Amino acid sequence: MENAKAARNKKIRHAIMIIVLTILFIAFIFPFIMVVINVFKVKADITAAPLALIGKHGFTLENFPNAIEKMNFFRSFGNSLFITIFATIGTIILSSMTAYLIVRNNWKANKILFVLMIASMVIPFQVLMIPLVSLYGGVFGILNHRLTLIFMHIGFSLSMATFMFHGSIHTNVPISLEEAATIDGCNKFQIFAQIVFPILKPTIATVAIIDAMAFWNDYLLPSLVLGRKELYTIPIATKVFYGTYSTDTGLIMAALLLAMLPILLLYIFLQKYIVEGITAGAVK
Amino acid sequence: MKTNTLSYKIKQYLIFAGLTTFIFASVVLVPFVYGLYLTFTSWDGVSLSKPFVGIENYVNAFADTSYWQSLGRTFIYSAIAVILVNAVAFIIAYMVTSGIKGQNFFRAGFFVPNLIGGIVLGYVWKFVFNKALVELAETITSGHAKSLLATETGAIAALIIVSVWQYAGYMMLIYVAGFMSVSEDVIEAAKIDGCTGSQSIFYISIPLMTASFVQCLFLTITRCFMVYDVNLSLTNGDPYGSSALAAMHVYNQAFINKNYGTGQAEALILFVICAIIGGIQVYVGKKGEVQA
Numbered sequence: 001m002e003n004a005k006a007a008r009n010k011k012i013r014h015a016i017m018i019i020v021l022t023i024l025f026i027a028f029i030f031p032f033i034m035v036v037i038n039v040f041k042v043k044a045d046i047t048a049a050p051l052a053l054i055g056k057h058g059f060t061l062e063n064f065p066n067a068i069e070k071m072n073f074f075r076s077f078g079n080s081l082f083i084t085i086f087a088t089i090g091t092i093i094l095s096s097m098t099a100y101l102i103v104r105n106n107w108k109a110n111k112i113l114f115v116l117m118i119a120s121m122v123i124p125f126q127v128l129m130i131p132l133v134s135l136y137g138g139v140f141g142i143l144n145h146r147l148t149l150i151f152m153h154i155g156f157s158l159s160m161a162t163f164m165f166h167g168s169i170h171t172n173v174p175i176s177l178e179e180a181a182t183i184d185g186c187n188k189f190q191i192f193a194q195i196v197f198p199i200l201k202p203t204i205a206t207v208a209i210i211d212a213m214a215f216w217n218d219y220l221l222p223s224l225v226l227g228r229k230e231l232y233t234i235p236i237a238t239k240v241f242y243g244t245y246s247t248d249t250g251l252i253m254a255a256l257l258l259a260m261l262p263i264l265l266l267y268i269f270l271q272k273y274i275v276e277g278i279t280a281g282a283v284k
Numbered sequence: 285m286k287t288n289t290l291s292y293k294i295k296q297y298l299i300f301a302g303l304t305t306f307i308f309a310s311v312v313l314v315p316f317v318y319g320l321y322l323t324f325t326s327w328d329g330v331s332l333s334k335p336f337v338g339i340e341n342y343v344n345a346f347a348d349t350s351y352w353q354s355l356g357r358t359f360i361y362s363a364i365a366v367i368l369v370n371a372v373a374f375i376i377a378y379m380v381t382s383g384i385k386g387q388n389f390f391r392a393g394f395f396v397p398n399l400i401g402g403i404v405l406g407y408v409w410k411f412v413f414n415k416a417l418v419e420l421a422e423t424i425t426s427g428h429a430k431s432l433l434a435t436e437t438g439a440i441a442a443l444i445i446v447s448v449w450q451y452a453g454y455m456m457l458i459y460v461a462g463f464m465s466v467s468e469d470v471i472e473a474a475k476i477d478g479c480t481g482s483q484s485i486f487y488i489s490i491p492l493m494t495a496s497f498v499q500c501l502f503l504t505i506t507r508c509f510m511v512y513d514v515n516l517s518l519t520n521g522d523p524y525g526s527s528a529l530a531a532m533h534v535y536n537q538a539f540i541n542k543n544y545g546t547g548q549a550e551a552l553i554l555f556v557i558c559a560i561i562g563g564i565q566v567y568v569g570k571k572g573e574v575q576a
Contacts, residue, residue, distance in 0.1 A: 021384075031405075097301065105296070107297070110301070116308075122558055124510045124558055128311075129551075131315035131316070135315060154311075158308050220512055271392045278454070282462070
């Protein structure tokens, strides 16, 4: 009796939760639905009835080629990809090596570096942007290079990544394994590259996901570093495009969809790893 | 091989952390110190000379009423957004860890807004607020409707809505991790002792999830306080600069009005506020931690 009642209550509770979640979920994807239904309409139909599934003038694909050409989509896509990939790889290699050095050697220099890195995490980007432009633009004159942006992306993400690798090496890498390798004649770098680094795979995945997303989507830093049109990343290209064509709603819809598409497609395939990676990164 | 000589240590440090130290110093440490110096100069952004002006920039910053107004708005916006983001994220996390069907689908689905950058999100929502929701309101009331973005309070409210929508999914995943870290045994034992469902949330899960709360609060407070992208694309400070938040004010002060010294001084005041908030948080978080 009691058990049957409890089971029924549980069923009702679950049904209510699924209904609430479904409503919330629809609210969450509503903006995306709006873009998707309007991207296939002509401008007049979007203005007249933005909520209609199909406009009076019917279905159109012409917004896409126009937007692709005018925002120079493939160029900015290439720039974003190049910058994201190299900045992510750089961050992972440098921060994991640094974290390894800090965990295994109780030196004063290591402690100072680690404390500085942790403390720097509270510095807002706004405090550094003016001196960065002044130094790298005015003094060194090396703005407007993709490599400069990669260098800065790495610099800003090193602290957090080192902190995450530090925790992971501390708890997951058994020191006995390294001692055995030392006896076998491995030097420190070989130990790190062949034994420690492979054990860190889950943390590497988490750091790669968080940083790659941040690099891909960042606007403020890239907009300060890359002022030349042919160097634009997708967020800068979107911003500039919106500024020029803001009244041409059909084109804007296509540009916004194009800007979102690469990462959404990637998410469909890597969704499981991304969700797991972020969740794993949260547990400490 | 000797492992305690100074030359060995220096060599190891340079191999493993040399490049890290160089990049970290050139991108974070040196600009930070150089930024302190800039607050005592009046630089116009072009010339190589940076005339020394003493504390004039700080005097200007303290006298800049629009800066303090933007800071006040940022406080209000952040306070409401942080509470709502965490409340929504926590409730969703509770529901998607309760063993219902399709919980993995929901987890993945609510995370989607986090994948998209603030600039693009802002423009998407601008369309939603200005066109789709106006149309929806006009259909329902069959009268004339105005966009939420047209008024000062409305624009801030819109910023809050977009922030909740943007960050709730990410924070949800952190709370999901928190819920999963609370062991089944503890909840089971509490149930046997006569704990009801809501009691076990408030007296067992929440205290054991302090680390998740600290992490989520840190992330949401810092992100909300420093928001720029969505502010730029959604409202651009409109109507009439009344929705410009602190980060936007600093940017405009420096790069649009060309008052780099004053802009940097205002940014530094922001940093001090952030550091104080961060310090309080670490302190409260450490105090409130519960061991299972």
